[in-house]
Amino acid sequence: MNYYDSNNLKKIPDLIRLAPEAAQSYLTFEHEVYEELKAIPLRTKELIALAVAHVTGCPYCIDTHVKKFQSLGGTREEIFEAVLVATCTRAGAVLSHATHSLVAYEEDRTQEQQMSNEVQPKHKPDCFC
Incomplete structure (x- = not known):
């Protein structure tokens, strides 16, 4: 097994389904930090x-x-x-x-x-x- 195979990232939707509310909270936070905050x-x-x-x-x-x-x-x-x-x-x-x-x-x-x-x-x- 290669621990850092980029194909592993295809499993992210599976993780999101395991905890959709927590995942959505993270994704919303990430979007706000990178897209909505404009000081940097x-x-x-x-x-x-x-x-x-x-x-x-x-x-x-x-x-x-x-x-x-x-x-x-x-x-x-x-x-x-x-x-x-x-x-x-x-x-x-x-x-x-x-x-x-x-x-x-x-x-x-x-x-x-x-x-x-x-x-x-x-x-x-x-x-x-």
């Missing part, structure tokens, strides 16, 4: 969408939004620059979240020192997620 030009919306599609890793969305952007006069250079912006932003988010690792590391050492002076419970969960 459609060409820019498609460029944003294709950058986001690269972050989410959806090959269907990448294909769709690249083709729509291209039909609106978008260039390969703009596409790649948008992908680089998405890449840089994602990398920056990972880097800034690394501060939590340092805080957790420092917190653990402080807690360990405090707990060594107290009676510790036998079973303590490591994580609540």
Whole structure:
């Protein structure tokens, strides 16, 4: 099975039939965002969408939004620059979240020192997620 076969998209009507009201809500929302809201030009919306599609890793969305952007006069250079912006932003988010690792590391050492002076419970969960 090829998970990213474009023929899989032919199954979308089947999905819509499974939850028609929810599907219609999504389709209405999508139409409003792309067609009715006018603060951002459609060409820019498609460029944003294709950058986001690269972050989410959806090959269907990448294909769709690249083709729509291209039909609106978008260039390969703009596409790649948008992908680089998405890449840089994602990398920056990972880097800034690394501060939590340092805080957790420092917190653990402080807690360990405090707990060594107290009676510790036998079973303590490591994580609540």
